[in-house]
Amino acid sequence: MTDSHTLTIDRISKRYGDVVALDDLSFEVRPGEIFGFVGSNGAGKTTTMRIALGVLSADSGEVRLGGRPVDLDVRRTIGYMPEERGLYPKMKVGAQLSYLAELHGLSRTEARSAVTRWTERLGIAERIGDTVDSLSLGNQQRVQLAAALVHDPAVLVLDEPFSGLDPVAVDVMSDVLIEKAKTGVPVIFSSHQLDLVQRLCDRVGIIKHGKMRAIGTVDELRGGESAQLVVHAPGAGADWAQHLAGVSAVSHTDGRTVLTLEPGADDQAILAAALKTGPVHEFSLHRPSLTELFREVVAA
Structure with a gap:
């Protein structure tokens, strides 16, 4: 066709x-x-x-x-x-x-x-x-x-x-x-x-x-969404990532931290900072799902 x-x-x-x-x-x-x-x-x-x-x-x-x-x-x-x-x-x-x-x-x-x-x-x-x-x-x-x-x-x-x-x-x-x-x-x-x-x-x-x-x-x-980095570092305190370059927001619950990254943020520097707190069990870039995008559009 x-x-x-x-x-x-x-x-x-x-x-x-x-x-x-x-x-x-x-x-x-x-x-x-x-x-x-x-x-x-x-x-x-x-x-x-x-x-x-x-x-x-x-x-x-x-x-x-x-x-x-x-x-x-x-x-x-x-x-x-x-x-x-x-x-x-x-x-x-x-x-x-x-x-x-x-x-x-x-x-x-x-x-x-x-x-x-x-x-x-x-x-x-x-x-x-x-x-x-x-x-x-x-x-x-x-x-x-x-x-x-x-x-x-x-x-x-x-x-x-x-x-x-x-x-x-x-x-x-x-x-x-x-x-x-x-x-x-x-x-x-x-x-x-x-x-x-x-x-x-x-x-x-x-x-x-x-x-x-x-x-x-x-x-x-x-494309319009800020990247989020999920870090599971059980030994990290709630403020371990507060002052890292390129991090614009932080939420921390039970050793699991979600970082909102600015464009160009250095994820390897963030990983190095996380490793200084002890073992890191998860370090992954999170991209919003369609369900999350839908909720944002409908709530706007």
Whole structure:
């Protein structure tokens, strides 16, 4: 795929009465990129995804796929997994997936072939004749993902796809998203499991009150953060590092010291100072996790 398959969210706004759900929101998801969309409940993630799919209209702004506004034909090329799962509970898995594939334009033969391929890939082939409501939550999730994939979509939009999954199912779903991205499909998913977002995503967007507050790779988001050095020196007193050059803040608890470093600080000089206090069991540079970055952005 080429850049013509970039998913562009262009200055979209949405209000519900006096409530501003989205406020001039813009970002893009590039071909072959996995984009993590994170925010607190009510931040605007699901509203954004529904507008991207075309099932909800924006008050202003536009969503485009490959430069083309999302119309019915474009919508057929999107694989969507809603947060409130949208399967027919009394319909059999195979019949349901075939029906959804045909709705997206596949022939009956193509649909059956796609259903076989994806139910096998997702480990639910033996449940193809069962009704959805007889499945475990995890297997229902797998069927819902199959429904998003069965028509070979040009873009994947997934709202909380990992919610309720056991670790094995998380691995299966992660592998599928990586595989789809490698074929050039732009993938966007929301999740509260920030460790998973950090591991899987090429870029992350943090939304708060309908506005994008931070966007970039995890390393880029970390760029504005001061480095922290964790030192475990059991024999050190609380003030051993107070006056060291390049150290701007110190916290000390039970022999474990966390130092905030200024740019260019000499970590080897700090290590030498720590060793003068006795044995050093840990000396490691700490980089904030996505969870820590998220808390800072949301609290700001």
